[in-house]
Amino acid sequence: MKKKSFLLIGSGGYIAPRHVKAIKAVGGELVGCIDINFTPEGLAMLPKDIPTASSMEAFVSEFNSSIDYVVVCSPNFLHEEHITQGLSLGFNIISEKPIALNTGGIEKLISAENHSKGSLFTILQLRLHPVMREIQSLVSKTSGSQNKINLKYIAKRGEDYFKSWKGDMSLSGGLLLNVGVHYFDLLLSVFGDDLSIQLDEHTNKRSKGTLTLEKASVSWLFSFEEEDVKNYVPNGQAAFREITIDGKEFDFSSVSEDLHVESYKKIILNQGYTILDARKSIDLVDKINNLKQ
Numbered sequence: 001m002k003k004k005s006f007l008l009i010g011s012g013g014y015i016a017p018r019h020v021k022a023i024k025a026v027g028g029e030l031v032g033c034i035d036i037n038f039t040p041e042g043l044a045m046l047p048k049d050i051p052t053a054s055s056m057e058a059f060v061s062e063f064n065s066s067i068d069y070v071v072v073c074s075p076n077f078l079h080e081e082h083i084t085q086g087l088s089l090g091f092n093i094i095s096e097k098p099i100a101l102n103t104g105g106i107e108k109l110i111s112a113e114n115h116s117k118g119s120l121f122t123i124l125q126l127r128l129h130p131v132m133r134e135i136q137s138l139v140s141k142t143s144g145s146q147n148k149i150n151l152k153y154i155a156k157r158g159e160d161y162f163k164s165w166k167g168d169m170s171l172s173g174g175l176l177l178n179v180g181v182h183y184f185d186l187l188l189s190v191f192g193d194d195l196s197i198q199l200d201e202h203t204n205k206r207s208k209g210t211l212t213l214e215k216a217s218v219s220w221l222f223s224f225e226e227e228d229v230k231n232y233v234p235n236g237q238a239a240f241r242e243i244t245i246d247g248k249e250f251d252f253s254s255v256s257e258d259l260h261v262e263s264y265k266k267i268i269l270n271q272g273y274t275i276l277d278a279r280k281s282i283d284l285v286d287k288i289n290n291l292k293q
Helices: 016-025 040-044 056-063 076-088 103-114 131-141 159-163 175-191 226-232 258-268 275-289
Strands: 005-009 029-034 069-072 092-095 120-122 147-155 194-202 206-213 216-223 239-245 248-250
Touching: 005 016, 005 056, 016 029, 016 258, 029 056, 056 076, 069 076, 076 092, 076 103, 103 275, 120 275, 131 175, 131 239, 131 248, 147 175, 147 226, 175 206, 175 216, 175 275, 194 275, 206 275, 216 226
Parallel strands: 005 029, 005 069, 069 092, 092 120, 147 216
Antiparallel strands: 147 239, 194 206, 206 216, 239 248
């Protein structure tokens, strides 16, 4: 079988190396990388002498490479633009979350995909976490009842985080789109659509509220606040994650890089998660971001 070829957009940060590892693991070939500011760390993870460019159009024009997938690892606010560019050129896309910052962006991407010969896939790795089987087993045993869920994610974030694009809600989508969207996606995929939202607190450092789904009621807390970090995050650790369902705790603390590999295995078989899989959690976060407390 012919090797699949991949073009990476965005070499900085911690997430691009996971994609490079996944490309290697599925026997793919990284044929190029696009970035406007290559760092020594970003270059170090790339194959030696790999072709680089500052834009997709420049890369295609200069190197005329055969590309099966464009991999989008750029900052959140550039995802929609880079996905749309790739689709307009007829490429398949693998995008990190979130594929768009809001519902309006999702609608534009659906239109772009409908007018392209390429397809859009995204990474929803928590759906592939081994703990998901335990959750689905519990839900099957309690079918017909309303499960009660407590969801907490508290993490340390330094000032550099808030000074970067990640700390700007207009560029990142805020705390819930940076972190919460994966957990909301997991819950929506198992417990059904959202029916109502009660928002208690919502800033770029802390979000707390309750959510009614078709098969569950959810209390959530996502926080980067120092006081919450002191109260919840054990010494020597970067984050505290907790999901309890009807009093039973499910441990997602080990979010392995191998989940990206498993995602890629599904994608190259044309079985990856699509824009329709991703949209419910983004729609939900968009609703919360637009609620008035």
